[in-house]
Amino acid sequence: PIEQAGEGMDLFELAxxxxxxxxxxxxxxxxxxxxxxxxxxxxxDGYLAGVAVHIAYxxxxxxxxxxxxxxxxxxYEEMLDVTLTGISALLIHYYGYTPKSLAAYLESxxxxxFTGYLYDRAMFDPFECLVSSYGYWCYLxxxxxxxxxxxxxxxxxxxxxxxxxxxxxxxxxxxxxxxxQKQG
Numbered sequence: 362p363i364e365q366a367g368e369g370m371d372l373f374e375l376a377x378x379x380x381x382x383x384x385x386x387x388x389x390x391x392x393x394x395x396x397x398x399x400x401x402x403x404x405x406d407g408y409l410a411g412v413a414v415h416i417a418y419x420x421x422x423x424x425x426x427x428x429x430x431x432x433x434x435x436x437y438e439e440m441l442d443v444t445l446t447g448i449s450a451l452l453i454h455y456y457g458y459t460p461k462s463l464a465a466y467l468e469s470x471x472x473x474x475f476t477g478y479l480y481d482r483a484m485f486d487p488f489e490c491l492v493s494s495y496g497y498w499c500y501l502x503x504x505x506x507x508x509x510x511x512x513x514x515x516x517x518x519x520x521x522x523x524x525x526x527x528x529x530x531x532x533x534x535x536x537x538x539x540x541x542q543k544q545g
Contacts, residue, residue: 386413389523404527411496412526414444416519445472447494450483503534510541 390401
């Protein structure tokens, strides 16, 4: 399936142009260098889900171009059930978001029409999907630190992050920031 989907693309490009989230990570892990494969096989769910959420979210704009309405619908469904429920719970219970402020935040995801659903779910079970949300937040935190340290683009960061990980978040953050500072 990788060769058929990719036609002329390398595995990394598939992360952005047509091989969503967890499916891409499984393919990437299977093709990783031998010394890295055991780390991919034993990586925590939060690590995998966090990167998968970013990868899948990154390709959503391209799905319209391909006319893949069903794929886009299924991605949004999964994103709402997993990521946005956990993020909404953090915003509500930790930052005190009201339904109105949550709706404003969700607008950036194109999901403000789901505010009531997410608010109710987060109030019912505040720990729903927090592992995935935490993994996604850690990924974004390390990405921002790397960009601030001199990384040229988010695409370059993802490539380097996948080549370095899986590893503990603090170790990865220190490694990535040091690498980009050293490169200047």
